[in-house]
Amino acid sequence: MPIVAQSTETTDWVSRFADEVIEESERRAPGKPVVVASGLSPSGPIHLGNLREVMTPHLVADEIRRRGHEVRHLISWDDYDRYRKVPKGIAGVDEESYRQHIGKPLTSVPAPAGSAHPNWAEHFKAAMTAALAELGVEFDGISQTAQYTSGVYREQILHAIRHRAEIDAILDQYRTKKVPDKKQQKPLDEAELAAAEGSGAAAEDDGGSGSAGYFPYKPYCGNCEKDLTTVTAYDDDTTELTYTCAECGFSETVRLNEFNRGKLVWKVDWPMRWAYEGVVFEPSGVDHSSPGSSFQVGGQIVGIFGGKQPIGPMYAFVGISGMAKMSSSRGGVPTPADALQIMEPQLLRWLYARRRPNQSFKIAFDQEIQRLYDEWDKLDAKVADGSALPADVAAHARAVGTAAGELPRTPRPLPYRTLASVADITAGHEDQALRILSELDPADPLTSLDEARPRLDKAEAWINTHVPADQRTIVREEPDHELLKSLDEPSRQSLRLLVDGLAGHWSLDGLTHLVYGVPKVQAGFPADATPKELPPEIKTAQRSFFALLYHLLVGRDTGPRLPTLLLAVGQERVRVLLGE
Numbered sequence: 001m002p003i004v005a006q007s008t009e010t011t012d013w014v015s016r017f018a019d020e021v022i023e024e025s026e027r028r029a030p031g032k033p034v035v036v037a038s039g040l041s042p043s044g045p046i047h048l049g050n051l052r053e054v055m056t057p058h059l060v061a062d063e064i065r066r067r068g069h070e071v072r073h074l075i076s077w078d079d080y081d082r083y084r085k086v087p088k089g090i091a092g093v094d095e096e097s098y099r100q101h102i103g104k105p106l107t108s109v110p111a112p113a114g115s116a117h118p119n120w121a122e123h124f125k126a127a128m129t130a131a132l133a134e135l136g137v138e139f140d141g142i143s144q145t146a147q148y149t150s151g152v153y154r155e156q157i158l159h160a161i162r163h164r165a166e167i168d169a170i171l172d173q174y175r176t177k178k179v180p181d182k183k184q185q186k187p188l189d190e191a192e193l194a195a196a197e198g199s200g201a202a203a204e205d206d207g208g209s210g211s212a213g214y215f216p217y218k219p220y221c222g223n224c225e226k227d228l229t230t231v232t233a234y235d236d237d238t239t240e241l242t243y244t245c246a247e248c249g250f251s252e253t254v255r256l257n258e259f260n261r262g263k264l265v266w267k268v269d270w271p272m273r274w275a276y277e278g279v280v281f282e283p284s285g286v287d288h289s290s291p292g293s294s295f296q297v298g299g300q301i302v303g304i305f306g307g308k309q310p311i312g313p314m315y316a317f318v319g320i321s322g323m324a325k326m327s328s329s330r331g332g333v334p335t336p337a338d339a340l341q342i343m344e345p346q347l348l349r350w351l352y353a354r355r356r357p358n359q360s361f362k363i364a365f366d367q368e369i370q371r372l373y374d375e376w377d378k379l380d381a382k383v384a385d386g387s388a389l390p391a392d393v394a395a396h397a398r399a400v401g402t403a404a405g406e407l408p409r410t411p412r413p414l415p416y417r418t419l420a421s422v423a424d425i426t427a428g429h430e431d432q433a434l435r436i437l438s439e440l441d442p443a444d445p446l447t448s449l450d451e452a453r454p455r456l457d458k459a460e461a462w463i464n465t466h467v468p469a470d471q472r473t474i475v476r477e478e479p480d481h482e483l484l485k486s487l488d489e490p491s492r493q494s495l496r497l498l499v500d501g502l503a504g505h506w507s508l509d510g511l512t513h514l515v516y517g518v519p520k521v522q523a524g525f526p527a528d529a530t531p532k533e534l535p536p537e538i539k540t541a542q543r544s545f546f547a548l549l550y551h552l553l554v555g556r557d558t559g560p561r562l563p564t565l566l567l568a569v570g571q572e573r574v575r576v577l578l579g580e
Contacts, residue, residue, distance in 0.1 A: 012394040013356045018063040020311055021281045028308065029278055033070040036061045036281040037310070038139075039270075041078040042106060042124035044087035047333040048363055049285075049318045051131075055352040056283045056315055058137045065403035073139045074277060079106045079121035080144040080263050082227045103226030103247065107145040121145070131336035135345045136402045149260045156272050156305065158239065158257060160216050160264055163304050167268060168214040170300045171206045174292030206297075207265040212242075219243045219262035223250035227262075271298035275307025282310040283357055286317065316360035321368050339363060342462040344455055345407050347376050350399035354392075365466050373416030380413070410455040412446060418508070419452065419459035421560030424473045425568040428460075436568045440508040473559050475569055476577055480552055484579040487548075494518050494545055495552075499580045502571050511563035519545050552577055 025034040036057040040046055054075065061073040083106055086098045092112030101109040101120075109120035117123040132139065147153055160167065207216045215231040219241070226247045233242040239256040264272055273279070284295040299309035320334055339348050342365070351372075355361045364372055382388035383396045401407055414437065426432040430449060437452060438445040449456060463472075487495075497518045505514040517527030519541040525534060547557040553574070559565055566574055 012391045014059045014063050014353065014398060015394065017060045017281070017311070017313070018067070021060060022064060022067070022069060024311060025280045028280060032278070033072050034061070034064055034280060035072050035074065035278050037074040037076065037273075037277065037279040038282065039076045039078055040125075040128065041081050042121040042128070043081065043084065044090065044124060045333060045335045046124055046128040047335050048320070048339060050128075051336050052315050052318055052352060052357070053283065053285070054132065054137060054139075055135075055349070056313070056357050057281055058139070059353055059398055060281060061138075062398065062402045073137075074142055074279070075139045076142045076144060076273060077121065077125055078144050079125070080148050081106055083109045083120065103224075103228050105145060105220060105225070105227075107143075108225050127335060127337050131340055134340055135336070135349060136404070136407050138402070138404065144263070148263050151258075151260045153264070153272070153276070154257065154260070156276060157217060157264060159305065160268055160272065161234070161256070162236065164214055164216055166304055167216050167301055171267065171297060174297055175206075206267040216265050216268040217256075217262055218265060219254075219259070221245040221248065221250055222252055222261065224248040267294050267297050268301060270294055271302035271307065271309070272305050274298070274302050274310055275305035278307070279310045281312070283313045283315045286314055313357045315357040319360065319362040321362050321364045321366045334363070334365060338365075342458050342466065343369065343373075344410065344458060346399045346409065347373065349407075350376060350379075350395060353398040354395040365462075369462060370417040370420065377413065377415065408454075410451075410453060412451040413455055414440065414446075414452055416455060416459055417561065418564050419456050420463050421473070421564040422568060423456070423460035423463045424467070424560060425475065425565065432568075435570075436564075439506065439567050442507050473554050473565070475554055475573075476552070479577050479579055480555070483551060490522065491548060494522055494548070495578045495580070497521060498549075499575055499578055502566075502574065506567075506571065508563050508567065511566050515546070515549070515562045515566075516542060549578075552579075 021034060021036065025032070038054045038057050040050055040053060057073055061071045064071045083101050083104050085102065086093065086095045088095070090112055092114045098109070106121040107119045111117045111119055111123040115123045117126055129141070207214060207218070212231045212234045215234070217231070218227045219229050219231070220227050221229055221243075224245060224247050226245065228247040229243045229245050231241060231243050232251075233253075234240070234256075240253055241256045241259070242251065242253040244251040263269060274282070287293065288295045290296070295309075295312055295314075302309050336348070348363075351361060351363060362368075379388060379392055379396055383393055388396065400409065418440070419437075422433050422436050426436070433456075434446070434449055437449070438447070440446070446452060498514065501514045501518075502511075505511050513527065519538055520529050520534065521527050523534075523538060523541065525538070531539075546562060549562055550557050550559045553559070553565060553569060560568075569577070
């Protein structure tokens with residue numbers, strides 16, 4: 001059922017921005033749809049840091065929709081940007097041969113070998129578009145290649161060139177390197193751009209000056225298609241423009257009022273689009289928000305185009321457990337598609353919704369994902385029983401659905417760590433998995449694996465792709481006779497207590513009670529005694545008992561949670577492996 005015209009009625013960060021954006025939109029363009037925006041460059045895999053560029057305005061736009069307002073979330077695909085660097089580790093890409101394309105528009109670079117898409121940009125856009133659909137993100141996509149090459153921005157380009165002296169003066173306030181003779185300035189070459197990449201400087205290029213003076217526009221060469229060009233002459237009356245290419249030496253004169261093979265430099269292009277689209281809200285990363293960077297400078301340049309700077313919160317970086325800050329020009333960085341392979345959309349949405357944009361956070365691809373799922377399931381239960389805090393209720397609501405309705409969810413959301421353990425132990429055998437999962441709760445047994453999907457599939461994918469082979473669980477084929485013979489009487493007694501209680505405790509909760517209770521009973525305490533009622537030695541005894549069971553069952557001193565492991569092995573095999 002759609003969740004239309006319904007506010008979460010909270011004071012979380014999303015609601016606060018929604019209030020501000022609605023008010024500002026009514027001030028700027030009363031009666032018109034609210035416009036929020038994101039920008040993505042498909043220069044390589046679009047990673048989970050880039051996803052914050054989309055999720056921040058998405059969540060705000062969705063809150064505005066819930067309140068009954070019309071809103072457009074624009075995603076500008078910066079596919080007319082130059083190809084700056086060959087990303088490492090991309091399947092189907094020979095780095096040496098792809099270097100010849102550096103400087104061309106991303107849509108003029110061939111797609112990786114084996115791709116079904118027509119060019120580089122479309123290849124990487126497709127994966128992101130599919131991930132956004134799974135996440136429930138509604139947006140209007142705008143190809144900057146289509147905008148520029150069809151002449152949509154022609155008047156804006158001519159306007160920028162007429163006002164190039166004003167733009168240059170604004171930019172000059174922030175330039176850290178002053179060049180006494182601007183005639184000696186030249187565009188950044190490939191090596192300089194490659195060196196600058198990663199610091200944000202390449203994307204922050206504000207144009208260059210040749211014999212025609214400062215020019216905020218870069219033609220793509222009519223011969224080699226690269227942007228290593230310098231404008232050498234321009235006539236404001238006729239719009240005749242002459243450029244020379246430093247790469248191939250080609251030169252030509254064109255009339256800019258009918259020429260569509262070039263683009264405004266980034267620090268001018270971005271504020272031009274704010275004005276053209278009427279953007280009210282667009283966040284920017286910390287690398288675009290420092291003094292003199294594109295968002296700050298754009299706030300001054302946008303006035304030249306008759307527009308206003310959007311409300312623009314700075315968003316912090318998103319990290320990955322065990323990895324450094326991400327860069328889309330480098331291979332191997334996890335993408336939204338990678339995350340959605342191992343986690344449900346609700347969990348991924350929640351990670352972005354629960355933190356303010358200026359708060360950094362990490363997304364777990366290691367064992368931490370199990371703790372995150374435990375935290376999510378506890379929140380789910382608190383929301384259901386009415387005990388969750390208002391801000392947590394709001395983040396949960398934004399995670400499980402949008403104004404259009406709830407996202408598909410797992411009918412029986414069993415604990416992720418349990419599903420991962422079962423997937424680990426059964427190694428893809430569905431009949432075994434169903435047997436184990438149906439025994440978790442005998443009072444309400446699982447009757448089909450479909451009830452546990454898609455969470456089961458995500459957990460299985462995590463086991464298969466992110467757990468090293470030497471950490472996988474392999475149940476012993478035969479008992480460890482040597483270890484069994486070496487046990488002292490207290491250890492043998494602990495095993496007998498466990499085996500004798502299997503039949504009467506054969507469920508997840510029952511076996512949890514049993515394995516924790518054996519050391520208590522051996523020490524003369526009731527099996528249900530609480531930690532406060534027990535001496536510290538009991539914890540030590542429990543750890544020793546658990547290590548013994550792991551060694552006898554899987555040949556290691558650690559493994560999946562013991563109750564799940566026992567269910568997976570089965571009563572009869574457990575008895576054999578424990579020497580009974």
